[in-house]
């Protein structure tokens with residue numbers, strides 16, 4: 001019963017999607033399907049009439065003979081024309097539906113909370129959905145076929161049962177075990193394929209890194225080719241053997257079960273031949289009877305086949321609906337608009353990542369005045385980037401509050417909140433778009449002149465990139481789409497990402513390790529810009545290069561998710577604590593290298 005409800009629900013759902021995606025083609029396809037199902041019966045009836053007419057003596061034949069021939073020709077012509085039109089409408093419908101599904105999935109993926117990127121469970125279900133989403137398309141197509149198959153089945157059943165109700169029941173009953181076996185194996189196969197999703201993702205991953213530039217150097221240097229190939233082959237063998245086992249079982253059972261209706265058909269034909277020999281039936285009856293029998297068994301098989309395909313699709317649609325139930329936790333809770341300038345306060349903030357037990361940040365208390373520049377310093381994993389993610393509401397705090405201009409961060413509309421921030425992330429990216437788009441993408445509502453984009457590139461120390469760009473601002477970044485695309489060094493890529501962050505109109509700038517790939521001159525310029533060009537903006541940056549850190553108004557030193565020191569550079573040096581120890585550690589190295597000591 002639960003399955004039947006789910007079955008109907010899946011059909012309704014897919015038809016609903018078809019309707020939204022391709023209304024006209026959907027109606028047309030259903031109509032063609034119904035007409036196509038009825039045409040074979042007209043052919044059978046006309047053939048019977050034709051044979052019966054031919055059996056009469058020449059004199060008894062009348063003008064009906066010609067009419068039947070014309071009608072038969074008409075039916076054949078209609079079938080041929082409809083099949084071609086159907087090919088076209090079906091392809092159009094499939095394209096529209098596929099596009100609709102792709103756009104919907106992209107929309108969902110682009111808006112999901114950051115936490116889902118770290119959830120293998122979510123990634124598995126996403127993989128299964130992307131693999132099986134065509135079910136939405138095929139279920140619609142199968143439903144049309146299913147409707148046609150039922151029309152054909154009911155008509156042939158009614159006509160056949162007029163000849164022999166007993167045989168009609170026997171033929172129908174002998175097919176029932178096939179239905180049960182098919183349903184069992186369709187479910188088994190799908191459940192098996194769901195279990196295989198992590199293996200499929202591992203194979204996808206290996207295939208992906210094999211062609212990915214980022215991994216190419218490691219793969220060649222460490223000779224990872226054989227290792228990757230073997231890893232892939234091992235996973236594939238496990239996958240293949242599992243599938244073979246399930247399919248083997250299905251084949252053995254269904255071959256055996258399919259014999260039953262065949263025996264019944266042979267028995268019916270023998271009994272029919274006997275009736276003709278004893279003169280109880282005509283040759284025309286024989287044609288009608290065998291035609292109807294073929295239609296009946298064909299109709300039964302088509303109903304089972306399409307029914308099972310819909311059942312398989314239903315299981316896939318269930319997964320899609322489970323995927324649709326993944327909802328964001330980071331939601332607009334208030335409707336306030338954040339306007340600059342912006343001050344920040346962390347009030348007793350503690351945080352652990354979703355579905356983990358370890359507190360990454362513990363009882364953080366600090367403030368940043370509007371326009372102030374502070375630097376977060378600390379060992380690897382101390383929690384600096386996590387603070388940035390909380391500020392941008394990529395995650396919500398577990399305990400405590402983050403206040404912006406004295407108001408809880410959750411009171412602001414997310415869009416309005418993020419609008420006030422521009423961030424250069426530690427894992428900065430470049431897009432395989434034009435140089436102009438790589439800069440201006442951070443603030444698409446702004447319209448500025450080419451010269452202003454050039455100025456931004458200058459501020460980011462990226463003028464030389466533009467000077468060597470063959471198509472100026474229109475040059476593609478990376479060679480992914482264009483032979484003339486710019487292949488940039490690590491530092492150059494970081495400068496493009498920096499220009500993007502600078503382009504955005506905002507009140508707070510956040511730079512997470514902004515100088516990681518920059519040369520000393522570019523680093524110097526950037527830190528100078530922070531205190532001069534952006535003097536009115538609140539700034540938070542993190543850096544492991546302590547030589548640049550002293551430019552900040554205040555330094556917050558973190559260790560293990562706790563603030564252990566905070567103050568100006570001078571205050572922390574006088575404190576002679578951890579900051580001072582690390583500062584000396586780095587400074588001493590510079591002295592040794594420069595030969596000062």
Ligand SMILES: Nc1ncnc2c1ncn2[C@@H]1O[C@H](COP(=O)(O)OP(=O)(O)OP(=O)(O)O)[C@@H](O)[C@H]1O
Pocket residue numbers: 118353356360378379380381382383384385386387426
């Ligand atoms: N998505 C995540 N899920 C679970 N734990 C995470 C996640 N991201 C980071 N962590 C953990 O949080 C801790 C703090 O990471 P974070 O990136 O904030 O450190 P950091 O101070 O910026 O380090 P670094 O100086 O190396 O950049 C680390 O132990 C890290 O393993």
